[in-house]
Amino acid sequence: MSEDDIRAAVIAELGNIAPEADAATINPESDLREELDIDSLDFLNFVTALHKKLGVNVPESDYPRLLTVKGAIAYLAAKLGSARA
Amino acid sequence: METTILRKARPASGLRPNLGDYAAIYAGFSWQGARYELAGLPGGGLNIAYEALDRHLLRGRGSKLALRWLGKDGTQRDFSYASMARETNRFANVLRSAGIGNGDVVFTLLGRVPELYIAALGALKNGSVVSPLFSVFGPEPVKTRMARGGARAVVTTRHLYERKILPWRDQLPSLAHVFLIDGGEGSLPPGTTSLKAAMAAARNTFQIVKTAPEDIALLHFTSGTTGTPKGAIHVHEAVLAHHMTGKYALDLHPEDVFWCTADPGWVTGTSYGIIAPLTIGATLIVDEADFDAARWYAILSEQKVTVWYTAPTAIRMLMRAGREMVPKGTFDRVRFMASVGEPLNPEAVLWSADALGRPFHDNWWQTETGGIMIANYLSQDIKVGSMGRPLPGIEAAIVERDGEHVRIITEPMKSGELALKAGWPSMFRGYLHEEERYKKNFVDGWYLTGDLAMRDADGYFWFVGRGDDVIKSAGHLIGPFEVESALMEHPAVSEVGVIGVPDPVAGEIVKAFVALNPRYAESEALRKELLGHARLRLGPAVAPKEIVFRKNLPKTRSGKIMRRLLKARELGLPEGDISTLESDEK
Numbered sequence: 001m002s003e004d005d006i007r008a009a010v011i012a013e014l015g016n017i018a019p020e021a022d023a024a025t026i027n028p029e030s031d032l033r034e035e036l037d038i039d040s041l042d043f044l045n046f047v048t049a050l051h052k053k054l055g056v057n058v059p060e061s062d063y064p065r066l067l068t069v070k071g072a073i074a075y076l077a078a079k080l081g082s083a084r085a
Numbered sequence: 086m087e088t089t090i091l092r093k094a095r096p097a098s099g100l101r102p103n104l105g106d107y108a109a110i111y112a113g114f115s116w117q118g119a120r121y122e123l124a125g126l127p128g129g130g131l132n133i134a135y136e137a138l139d140r141h142l143l144r145g146r147g148s149k150l151a152l153r154w155l156g157k158d159g160t161q162r163d164f165s166y167a168s169m170a171r172e173t174n175r176f177a178n179v180l181r182s183a184g185i186g187n188g189d190v191v192f193t194l195l196g197r198v199p200e201l202y203i204a205a206l207g208a209l210k211n212g213s214v215v216s217p218l219f220s221v222f223g224p225e226p227v228k229t230r231m232a233r234g235g236a237r238a239v240v241t242t243r244h245l246y247e248r249k250i251l252p253w254r255d256q257l258p259s260l261a262h263v264f265l266i267d268g269g270e271g272s273l274p275p276g277t278t279s280l281k282a283a284m285a286a287a288r289n290t291f292q293i294v295k296t297a298p299e300d301i302a303l304l305h306f307t308s309g310t311t312g313t314p315k316g317a318i319h320v321h322e323a324v325l326a327h328h329m330t331g332k333y334a335l336d337l338h339p340e341d342v343f344w345c346t347a348d349p350g351w352v353t354g355t356s357y358g359i360i361a362p363l364t365i366g367a368t369l370i371v372d373e374a375d376f377d378a379a380r381w382y383a384i385l386s387e388q389k390v391t392v393w394y395t396a397p398t399a400i401r402m403l404m405r406a407g408r409e410m411v412p413k414g415t416f417d418r419v420r421f422m423a424s425v426g427e428p429l430n431p432e433a434v435l436w437s438a439d440a441l442g443r444p445f446h447d448n449w450w451q452t453e454t455g456g457i458m459i460a461n462y463l464s465q466d467i468k469v470g471s472m473g474r475p476l477p478g479i480e481a482a483i484v485e486r487d488g489e490h491v492r493i494i495t496e497p498m499k500s501g502e503l504a505l506k507a508g509w510p511s512m513f514r515g516y517l518h519e520e521e522r523y524k525k526n527f528v529d530g531w532y533l534t535g536d537l538a539m540r541d542a543d544g545y546f547w548f549v550g551r552g553d554d555v556i557k558s559a560g561h562l563i564g565p566f567e568v569e570s571a572l573m574e575h576p577a578v579s580e581v582g583v584i585g586v587p588d589p590v591a592g593e594i595v596k597a598f599v600a601l602n603p604r605y606a607e608s609e610a611l612r613k614e615l616l617g618h619a620r621l622r623l624g625p626a627v628a629p630k631e632i633v634f635r636k637n638l639p640k641t642r643s644g645k646i647m648r649r650l651l652k653a654r655e656l657g658l659p660e661g662d663i664s665t666l667e668s669d670e671k
Binding site (some may be wrong): 016018040 | 157221375376377378379380398402405406407410558559588590591594613614616617618620621624625626630
């Protein structure tokens with residue numbers, strides 16, 4: 001899976017949770033919860049949806065690494081990469 | 086019913102529990118007698134902010150740490166009791182010079198930042214009424230509450246102002262002053278004031294307004310099944326209950342470092358997230374950030390928290406995160422943990438005792454009660470799953486409405502409505518502008534809580550459910566009507582019913598059933614559009630998490646949507662009496 005595919009998956013899941021916002025245009029380095037006005041339950045749903053879609057298991061201790069678009073992509077890419085290796 | 090009893094070892098800390106012998110203290114307690122615990126204003130009167138701050142200065146405790154603020158970005162700001170007293174004096178002077186006085190309502194719309202705490206206590210010093218709003222509310226809930234409260238002033242940030250107030254500000258002429266905490270000089274939006282500049286120009290001394298015990302101090306909005314949110318009125322005398330319940334139910338001592346994770350936008354975050362720990366002279370920890378398991382464990386150990394008050398949703402998130410995430414020694418200094426917001430499931434109590442080394446103590450109260458009414462105590466064994474026993478000074482019973490009267494149910498473990506004998510100091514004194522709605526809650530001298538519960542033979546209370554359609558999500562009450570109204574504003578929606586459906590983390594989540602107008606067709610795109618529409622208006626804490634389409638919703642003859650039936654079907658429960666059903670769900 002390419003980084004673009006991962007980005008698309010992240011943006012799509014954010015769009016399911018906060019459809020009123022354009023997740024593709026938010027600052028990739030800022031806190032998703034503030035940028036998209038999502039609460040902790042929404043965030044939990046976001047991580048769960050990514051897990052379902054990409055098959056990446058995200059332990060709770062890694063949640064903070066998914067708090068930005070950039071962080072989420074990097075984290076998922078690393079996980080998917082190492083899973084294949 | 087099988088009851089698990091969690092027996093406790095003698096507490097390890099050197100502090101004596103404030104409530105040692107429950108039966109003896111309960112029997113001997115009177116609110117009159119407890120009044121000596123408060124200082125009272127010099128020269129007469131009672132003011133919450135004086136009890137919280139200035140009284141400690143006279144006792145030579147001014148240099149003690151009152152509030153430690155932990156910023157999202159890792160910054161830390163400390164306020165001693167003396168510096169909190171000075172900052173709140175400044176804010177009171179700011180209000181005074183703006184012509185805001187006794188009884189005027191001052192709102193805050195802020196995250197957990199120091200200015201919120203300073204504004205709330207400063208406004209109380211000024212004799213103004215404080216109404217803290219949850220900053221995650223969308224523009225609609227903010228507007229409804231500020232209009233209902235007749236807001237004279239609001240303290241907020243530029244971002245929140247522009248998003249959530251400016252779009253409708255011209256419809257609220259009473260709102261004379263908008264103070265922005267992040268307003269730099271020169272570039273402020275029109276009609277706003279820089280709080281920083283106003284504070285810098287204000288004196289740090291202030292003669293606290295001589296409020297009387299029955300003067301209005303706080304306005305907390307809560308949700309009902311129908312109509313607009315209710316503004317529950319609390320008076321300065323409530324501080325006596327904040328103080329005593331802080332001592333008895335949370336076992337707070339002046340030596341404690343206390344962390345209440347609730348936001349002051351909800352009543353817990355005011356009664357126990359601001360007032361009670363300060364009147365007791367403890368140190369209050371305030372974390373700006375939202376839930377994050379690793380961060381929370383770090384705060385508990387780094388800040389040497391001794392008493393912790395949080396909510397079932399957060400506890401269930403910690404359970405999900407797993408015990409492996411708990412660093413060794415995190416709970417060594419924590420001597421008491423309590424939970425509120427919704428009933429704490431037995432698994433969570435047992436998990437905490439096992440994985441964290443300390444059990445959570447569930448307690449029960451409402452916006453209307455102003456303070457903890459029923460609790461599990463430090464000194465007592467826990468009946469797991471029970472909300473505990475009434476606080477000293479509180480008489481609780483299970484009752485049955487019987488026409489104009491109530492009948493007290495004495496049989497153990499028989500379900501009825503939980504009622505409290507009216508008259509404790511933090512009891513709400515009214516719903517703002519809604520005398521009839523207020524009166525309806527009182528029968529034969531009892532306040533009827535709307536919660537269904539049971540009482541066992543030992544006097545422990547057990548929660549059964551809500552008696553109405555109000556939704557409890559992540560510990561917050563959400564009125565279905567408010568959510569339905571927002572969805573009805575969308576041109577595609579012809580009718581909508583909103584209920585709470587069980588969720589393993591949040592307790593309940595908001596689910597909306599929507600029927601469309603003829604010109605609209607069901608589609609995934611429209612579903613998302615409605616979701617976005619609701620989120621924009623209501624904010625993420627109130628907006629539905631789930632929206633489904635129906636051709637028709639179940640209605641009574643008068644056209645009222647039968648939420649109860651939607652819920653029974655959702656949960657696969659018996660449908661009960663459907664004799665009033667005129668038009669069924671399709």
